[in-house]
Amino acid sequence: MTTVEAAPYTVEEVCERFDPVMGLEVHVELNTATKMFCGCRNEFGAEPNTNICPVCLGLPGALPRVNARAVESAVTIGLALNCSVRERSGFARKNYFYPDMPKNFQISQYEDPIVFDGYLDVPLDDGSTWRVEIERAHMEEDTGKSLHMGGATGRIHGADYSLLDYNRAGVPLIEIVTRPIVGAGTRAPEVARAYVSALRDVVKGLGVSDVRMDQGSMRCDANVSLMPKGSSTFGTRTETKNVNSLRSVERAVRYEMGRQAGVLLSGGTVRQETRHFDEQSGTTSPGRAKETLADYRYFPEPDLVPIEPSAEWVEGLRKELPERPWERRARIQSDWGLSDEELRDLVNADALDLVAATVDAGASSESARSWWVSYLAQQANTQGVALTELAITPEQVARVIALVSEGTLTNKLARQVVDGVLAGEGSPDDVVAGRGLAVVSDDSALTAAVDEALAAQPAVAEKIRAGKTKAAGAIVGAVMKATRGQADAARVNELVLERVGASS
Amino acid sequence: MSSADNGPGAEDLTRLDAAELARRVQAREVSSVEVTRAHLERIEAVERTGLNAFLHVAADAALAAAAAVDDEIAAGTVRGPLAGVPVAIKDNMITRDMPTTCASRILDGWRPPYDATVVRRLREAGLVPLGKTNLDEFAMGGSNENSAYGAVRNPWDPARVPGGSSGGSAAATAVGETPLALGSDTGGSIRQPGAFTGTVGVKPTYGTVSRYGLVAFSSSLDQIGPFGRTVLDAAMLHEVVGGHDPCDQTSIDAPLPPVVEAALAGARGDLAGVRVGVVNELSGEGFQTGVLSAFTDAVRVLTELGAEVVEVSCPSFTLGLPAYYLIAPSEASSNLARFDAMRYGLRVGDDGSRSTDEVMSATREAGFGAEVKRRIMIGTHALSAGSYDALYGKAQKVRTLVVRDFSAAFERCDVLVSPTVPTTAFPIGDRVDDPVSMYLADLCTIPANLAGIAGLSVPCGLAAEDGMPVGLQVMTPALADDRAYRVGAAYELARDTASGVPFASTVPDPAALQGAS
Numbered sequence A: 001m002t003t004v005e006a007a008p009y010t011v012e013e014v015c016e017r018f019d020p021v022m023g024l025e026v027h028v029e030l031n032t033a034t035k036m037f038c039g040c041r042n043e044f045g046a047e048p049n050t051n052i053c054p055v056c057l058g059l060p061g062a063l064p065r066v067n068a069r070a071v072e073s074a075v076t077i078g079l080a081l082n083c084s085v086r087e088r089s090g091f092a093r094k095n096y097f098y099p100d101m102p103k104n105f106q107i108s109q110y111e112d113p114i115v116f117d118g119y120l121d122v123p124l125d126d127g128s129t130w131r132v133e134i135e136r137a138h139m140e141e142d143t144g145k146s147l148h149m150g151g152a153t154g155r156i157h158g159a160d161y162s163l164l165d166y167n168r169a170g171v172p173l174i175e176i177v178t179r180p181i182v183g184a185g186t187r188a189p190e191v192a193r194a195y196v197s198a199l200r201d202v203v204k205g206l207g208v209s210d211v212r213m214d215q216g217s218m219r220c221d222a223n224v225s226l227m228p229k230g231s232s233t234f235g236t237r238t239e240t241k242n243v244n245s246l247r248s249v250e251r252a253v254r255y256e257m258g259r260q261a262g263v264l265l266s267g268g269t270v271r272q273e274t275r276h277f278d279e280q281s282g283t284t285s286p287g288r289a290k291e292t293l294a295d296y297r298y299f300p301e302p303d304l305v306p307i308e309p310s311a312e313w314v315e316g317l318r319k320e321l322p323e324r325p326w327e328r329r330a331r332i333q334s335d336w337g338l339s340d341e342e343l344r345d346l347v348n349a350d351a352l353d354l355v356a357a358t359v360d361a362g363a364s365s366e367s368a369r370s371w372w373v374s375y376l377a378q379q380a381n382t383q384g385v386a387l388t389e390l391a392i393t394p395e396q397v398a399r400v401i402a403l404v405s406e407g408t409l410t411n412k413l414a415r416q417v418v419d420g421v422l423a424g425e426g427s428p429d430d431v432v433a434g435r436g437l438a439v440v441s442d443d444s445a446l447t448a449a450v451d452e453a454l455a456a457q458p459a460v461a462e463k464i465r466a467g468k469t470k471a472a473g474a475i476v477g478a479v480m481k482a483t484r485g486q487a488d489a490a491r492v493n494e495l496v497l498e499r500v501g502a503s504s
Numbered sequence B: 001m002s003s004a005d006n007g008p009g010a011e012d013l014t015r016l017d018a019a020e021l022a023r024r025v026q027a028r029e030v031s032s033v034e035v036t037r038a039h040l041e042r043i044e045a046v047e048r049t050g051l052n053a054f055l056h057v058a059a060d061a062a063l064a065a066a067a068a069v070d071d072e073i074a075a076g077t078v079r080g081p082l083a084g085v086p087v088a089i090k091d092n093m094i095t096r097d098m099p100t101t102c103a104s105r106i107l108d109g110w111r112p113p114y115d116a117t118v119v120r121r122l123r124e125a126g127l128v129p130l131g132k133t134n135l136d137e138f139a140m141g142g143s144n145e146n147s148a149y150g151a152v153r154n155p156w157d158p159a160r161v162p163g164g165s166s167g168g169s170a171a172a173t174a175v176g177e178t179p180l181a182l183g184s185d186t187g188g189s190i191r192q193p194g195a196f197t198g199t200v201g202v203k204p205t206y207g208t209v210s211r212y213g214l215v216a217f218s219s220s221l222d223q224i225g226p227f228g229r230t231v232l233d234a235a236m237l238h239e240v241v242g243g244h245d246p247c248d249q250t251s252i253d254a255p256l257p258p259v260v261e262a263a264l265a266g267a268r269g270d271l272a273g274v275r276v277g278v279v280n281e282l283s284g285e286g287f288q289t290g291v292l293s294a295f296t297d298a299v300r301v302l303t304e305l306g307a308e309v310v311e312v313s314c315p316s317f318t319l320g321l322p323a324y325y326l327i328a329p330s331e332a333s334s335n336l337a338r339f340d341a342m343r344y345g346l347r348v349g350d351d352g353s354r355s356t357d358e359v360m361s362a363t364r365e366a367g368f369g370a371e372v373k374r375r376i377m378i379g380t381h382a383l384s385a386g387s388y389d390a391l392y393g394k395a396q397k398v399r400t401l402v403v404r405d406f407s408a409a410f411e412r413c414d415v416l417v418s419p420t421v422p423t424t425a426f427p428i429g430d431r432v433d434d435p436v437s438m439y440l441a442d443l444c445t446i447p448a449n450l451a452g453i454a455g456l457s458v459p460c461g462l463a464a465e466d467g468m469p470v471g472l473q474v475m476t477p478a479l480a481d482d483r484a485y486r487v488g489a490a491y492e493l494a495r496d497t498a499s500g501v502p503f504a505s506t507v508p509d510p511a512a513l514q515g516a517s
Ligand SMILES: [Zn+2]
Pocket: A035, A038, A039, A040, A051, A052, A053, A054, A055, A056, A057, A170
């Protein structure tokens, strides 16, 4: 298990002989308040087995009931992906045995998914667009989580014992399935990553999921196959699971392309199987052969009646669809006058929404941007948290900016105010009051400080008087030091010149 | 010792019907505690004879519940028309204060954390749960011989089966261990034991009694319903447990048909203008002679009560049996997958040397009986990729045909009638090695389950050749259950008037028989 298998061919080499075909299945956990089929809370990170009831534990006799909000979220996602909404959509049981699945069947959808036949125009790195066709998106329930203790791999085989947490059992999932993505050639890995990224942005914009790949609220399975160049018959595909970041999506597809080409070019055949992606090595390895032989024995779920969304309701949801993330970005770019690079920096820093919210709270885009990408980004970095997790709101940042522009704070003081907010000392105004940080704007106090400094440095005072106004800097520095930075340096400079009588 | 020995001149409370018990308790002529104690003593006496109708008797809880009802009545509150009346519950309905076994080893030791909706409704209406009754394991069977806790005997002849799967509820009601019981009916599991034991058993319209907390056998067919010794008693219990339940999405959001009103109306003995259809396909060849003659007599009585009787043909009904024996096992194979030793119930072979899959297999091997395994295998096969269309898919098409036949028949008739079962109760052990002959007992009852309509079985005398009870089945369109109660009550009155004695009083008393031997 220790040998790391390098993909024997690069994407470019693969595409000299083959055309890659991809299918991407993305699971999105909805952020509804309650689970798919019961009233238990849907939350990440609760104490194990605290959000459970007879229904999501699959106790004998318990029956599911459909969460209307989850249906609404599913339809909304479908509409955002340009899908048709089915007039009558039923649930089905997918039967297989696994300890983290309480009923040993999963309530899912099979022949009549809630939404179908859509597409997503995906922006690529070079500014072009790739249309990914969506075959369907359907509703289902998540499984519980197994934690295999002991053993080397963290997998069930070799474990000493397993712990089961059913908090996640019954959490609403939407599975979004693409049609085969053909013709991307060497760009296939990029298209895969860009699609998942665009999908994440769309769903995030809808507000129906946290779409955190690191927390598993968005998960991707990548199907990859190769067909000889010029052929239109798909090759045997593998399904790679456990692809938990955008980067991994790209790497997994690239690795599978290279690996499969190696198999085919050495005269072998690709096995249809489930493979697991390993983040460390960037390789995939086969799962249990059993997983590929499953017959899920789907049949209509007899405990639920089909869903029949009315046309008026669907149209109402369509009207409320938010702006597409990249359309919004284009608008913001022109409103704020940003270069492509400035925009990309904002997006990459995950700061776009924060800056936009700060602007909405009254700040100028320039100062909002400057705060979030420089000082606040440094603080996040120091604390080791995401920018979005900093303990300051866009409204508070906007307030700090306002205090600066009205002259109450200098930039230096403003940073101390932000530090205070981050340290939990309250709102910006609380920190200003609590730390006594307002700019000293009382001229008589400042004048006294200036006179004192001039008296302490008579030689400098003389130079200024002689017209070397730049020498005033030393006095200003001394005054700033004496006022512990709470003076407006420009005003101090004016006063220095005034007091030595050098002002023009 | 039976409750008949309560004292000189003391009336045997276990011989009274539920409506009369309710009246007396609520009028404070007798206390619920006295009524409950009489039934608990009766259970003790009868179970000692080996009837085996109960899997669990909750004597202390029952007496406490009865005392609470008595206190309320003394304070002027009556929770409902059946307040203070004992009831027995088939052991596939979840009870938070009693074990729920489904007569299967696989649920050994499980104590459920909640009440089924019907159980909650019983408690809220002031009924007094006596305990849990025996059944075929997971309600799979028609003889009660498939119980992991032993067969139930038929009070009319202890050598014969009481029918199934609700055999315990039927036998207990017949013999006065309880005035009322709940059963569940997937292919006839209330009506067939009702017919075999001489009790009234009703399968309501699918979706009118909540299945929340009923351990599922076949979700699209299962329906909870009442047992009583009279049509009115069954109607009163039906009204307590019926009605919409948001916890069951297949529950119909419509008012329950007025079944009590209909039973009272029927008891006025007039069926003028009621169009009764006799289903050709559900009588004749293969039916026991005494069953056919009792049925013919019953139809004649209906005519005398003013009903217009016509013959109707429902050709798809003969396909109902094979279709049922694909659909029900298919759903069962999925419903029973959850019994895997991981979370509750039995766990076998978990000695640290076996994998999860091996423990699951060992537990299911040890925990399920032969009939349950047979149906899981059939159902798993019927749903498999290679056979789905030819088996499960085709069975669903038959279901559509059955629905159509009923629709056509109900255009001409208000109710349809047939014998409830082609034969009377058969001897214990007679059919255990021949599942197909066992399944034939469901021939007449299955169509109502496939179509989701209502069916009632009311005793219509004894078969001459064996002296065993025969049932008359009355079927109605969906949500017209009241028609079955009206016809059943009218027939019941005419039957007892003709014989001069209430049919229910003619049930042999196992306790007395044993005392005499
Ligand atoms: Zn729950």
